[in-house]
Amino acid sequence: MxxxxxxxxxxxxxxxxxxCACAVFAGGGVTVSAGQLRSITEGVYSRQQAERAKPIYEAQCASCHGVALEGAVGTPLTGDSFLANWSGRPLSNLVDKTEKTMPFNSPGTLSRQQATDLTAYMLEVGKFPAGRAELNEAGLAEIALPTVTNSGANAKKxxxxxxxxxxxxxxxxxxxxxxxxxxxxxxxxxxxxxxxxxxxxxxxxxxxxxxxxxxxxxxxxxxxxxxxxxxxxxxxxxxxxxxxxxxxxxxxxxxxxxxxxxxxxxxxxxxxxxxxxxxxxxxxxxxxxxxxxxxxxxxxxxxxxxx
Ligand code: HEC
Ligand code: HEC
Incomplete structure (x- = not known):
């Protein structure tokens, strides 16, 4: 300002x-990393959980991140550059980031549950399949975001x-x-x-x-x-x-x-x-x-x- x-x-x-910003860079191919206990493609959140977060997203996040999570003043929360940012990292990192630093203008106001539900919403918009069970604390550490190959020179810049x-x-x-x-x-x-x-x-x-x-x-x-x-x-x-x-x-x-x-x-x-x-x-x-x-x-x- x-x-x-x-x-x-x-x-x-x-x-x-x-x-302020975090590094954002263009992604390449997306693969699921080996060695994690559960794959993010197995349906790790429920549709109901994601839908529960939607009104919170619309009220508190959309103004900066865009209605379709496409990015505006804030970074995109879906798509190649977002996935490249979180490549191979456990979902708990994304929930932590959301819980501790967002909304940008009033951090610390979301509960852990809300941050987890919002993460489920990001997965839904990102077209990761929903399953029957909700994403919960036990799952967060053992499910990783997909590993993005060729994340490119922008990562270092x-x-x-x-x-x-x-x-x-x-x-x-x-x-x-x-x-x-x-x-x-x-x-x-x-x-x-x-x-x-x-x-x-x-x-x-x-x-x-x-x-x-x-x-x-x-x-x-x-x-x-x-x-x-x-x-x-x-x-x-x-x-x-x-x-x-x-x-x-x-x-x-x-x-x-x-x-x-x-x-x-x-x-x-x-x-x-x-x-x-x-x-x-x-x-x-x-x-x-x-x-x-x-x-x-x-x-x-x-x-x-x-x-
Ligand atoms: C050729 C175009 C251009 C010039 C010249 C330019 N800026 Fe910028 N500046 C930008 C753009 C575009 C952004 C937004 C960057 C982004 O969001 O990644 C920006 C963002 C900024 C920011 C905000 C960074 C943040 O935290 O979001 C500051 C501070 C800034 N410029 C300072 C300056 C100052 C001081 C000068 C003059 C000495 C200057 N800029 C000259 C294009 C320019
Ligand atoms: C006032 C604008 C603003 C609002 C409101 C806001 N954000 Fe952000 N958000 C940002 C900016 C700017 C960044 C990039 C800087 C950073 O990572 O701290 C960001 C980064 C993020 C990131 C990390 C993205 C990445 O790829 O590293 C996530 C996740 C996120 N926001 C989620 C949310 C959620 C969920 C909400 C609503 C509860 C929200 N944000 C509300 C501005 C905002």
Whole structure:
């Protein structure tokens, strides 16, 4: 979520986001792994159990995961990328994840039974056959999700949201901070007690050096936005679109200008800079992240607009 806070004449921007991601990647063939006590294809849940969870799903999950579990703001809960995520893992892991972390905006509110029933619903939508008995605690540990072969290189690669959080977010915040502080007047940072590597690191390259580095990180890493990868909802990032390439090129231009301005230690020239940088981020987000919602909402990440 991008929060705008007005302080004196300057608009302060924090480009943040409500959601976090887990790795999602494209799947290949699906096989049932050997060695487990029961196969997931034997009918490990009952239809009645899945139907019991449906209203809970519709009320508490569908807004993020889609009515058909196809994924929206949240990841898909069916299909190749979902199965690849849980490849070979016991059903208890999926129930744990649901019980402890979902709904994303109020975790810890589902009972174990509800999380188990919701998992049965995911299996039903995923076309795993229903049986007579309900999925229960004893079954969870001994039934594994199918093993997906060729889960592919995306498994080892961060998704687009993670890339944004790793590089674009922290480094643009260093530049946005110039609205608040003149780096040449920054007080000397003390050695952290107790020792902390990250805080110690901040003492090594302080002031303008940190701004130089943030500008280099933004300009030199921008081309990574052109390499194929998935978004956190499992859709491919639209890296081949001409306007996408233009937004990336614009970000490189702005970041290179930041680098030159920082090298010149020209604090006054940074007055309007946050607006420029924010625009370079927002122009792409408006088209490829926030369509149909407010800025920062992440309503429709990585959806290719209709012509
Ligand atoms: C506010 C949006 C939101 C709501 C509501 C929500 N989720 Fe999620 N869910 C997410 C996001 C974002 C992720 C990916 C990040 C993560 O794994 O924590 C996710 C991940 C998951 C995953 C892991 C998927 C995977 O492949 O790793 C499961 C399972 C899940 N949600 C189930 C549910 C269920 C069941 C509900 C309803 C009780 C629910 N979620 C409600 C946003 C939401
Ligand atoms: C070329 C397009 C593009 C540019 C330029 C861009 N972004 Fe993004 N950004 C996206 C898309 C698409 C997403 C959604 C990714 C996803 O859901 O996997 C996103 C997501 C994010 C997120 C949210 C991550 C999360 O937790 O869901 C943050 C934070 C972010 N961008 C920051 C920035 C900043 C800061 C800049 C500018 C320095 C920037 N972005 C430039 C396309 C872009």
């Amino acid at each position: 991008i929060v705008f806070v007005r302080v004196s004449r300057l608009t302060i921007r924090f480009v943040g986001m409500v959601l 961060g998704n687009l949201a993670e890339l944004m959080r790793a590089i674009a977010f922290p480094n643009s915040n260093i530049i946005f901070n110039l609205q608040l502080y003149d780096p040449s007047k920054e007080p000397k940072k003390a050695m952290p007690v107790p020792y902390d590597y990250v805080k110690w690191g901040d003492t090594v390259y302080p002031g303008w050096l940190a701004v130089d580095q943030a500008a280099v990180a933004l300009s030199e890493s921008a081309p990574l936005l052109l390499t194929p990868r998935l978004c956190q909802n499992g859709r491919p990032a639209p890296v081949d679109r001409p306007d996408w390439k233009k937004y990336v090129a614009d970000l490189v231009d702005v970041a290179q200008l930041a680098y030159q301005t920082s090298k010149a230690r020209n604090y006054d020239a940074f007055v309007d800079f946050s607006d420029k940088l924010n625009q370079a981020c927002a122009n792409c987000h408006k088209v490829y992240r926030d369509v149909g919602g407010t800025e920062g909402s992440g309503m429709q990440p990585c959806t290719v607009p209709n012509p």
